[in-house]
Amino acid sequence: MPHFRWVINIKNVEVIKAFGRRLRDLRISKGLSQEQLANEAEIPLSQVGRIERGEINPTLSTVYALCTALQTNMKDALDFKL
Amino acid sequence: MPHFRWVINIKNVEVIKAFGRRLRDLRISKGLSQEQLANEAEIPLSQVGRIERGEINPTLSTVYALCTALQTNMKDALDFKL
DNA sequence: AATAAATAACGCATATATGCGTCAATAAAA
DNA sequence: TTTTATTGACGCATATATGCGTTATTTATT
Secondary structure, three states: OOOOOOOOOHHHHHHHHHHHHHHHHHHHHOOOOHHHHHHHHOOOHHHHHHHHOOOOOOEHHHHHHHHHHOOOOHHHHOOOOO | OOOOOOOOOHHHHHHHHHHHHHHHHHHHHOOOOHHHHHHHHOOOHHHHHHHHOOOOOOEHHHHHHHHHHOOOOHHHHOOOOO
16 A cells, blocks of 8 residues: 655655756757667666656766766756756 | 675766765855754754765755755755866 | 864664666657 | 657666664864
């Protein structure tokens, strides 16, 4: 059965969703498929999808790898408001 | 015994260490102790220490919580070069 | 020096990100 | 439509971040 045993921090959900949207925008603006981005960033394809959909909370190193693959700075990739 | 069974991505080590240094600088510039920052960000004190020392690879939501507690944007907190 | 405050360095349980699959659904191109 | 490319949505094992302790060490204060 599904659980609600743990407190959900709404802000945290929002930040990973906002980053997912930003990542997708950046990827598309660079004309890359998820697969190409995954290869560049050396991250599994399925993980890129989950991050773009805001399903997982990526680590700093993953964020960095994605930004590097997109030829952007974390500074710019994380420049969004909630 | 210690292991070397997995490939270590040097860049990833560098980014978490750089963030740790940046976090410490920001915290000190705001005149906060690790304990005060931990309370503000609602994360364990020991975790703040490990992050500042670059021992762990924080998630995006943790980075966000720390930046918010420091009254900074991720944009600025992650504005560093490797 | 003695005391207090701050940080380092551990341990441990649990939730979850990662890494690597597979197959379905959708979109794009032929 | 049919084929191909792309993305979504799963499953599962493993490494690790989180969360919450405790104790040691270092630093600051008196």
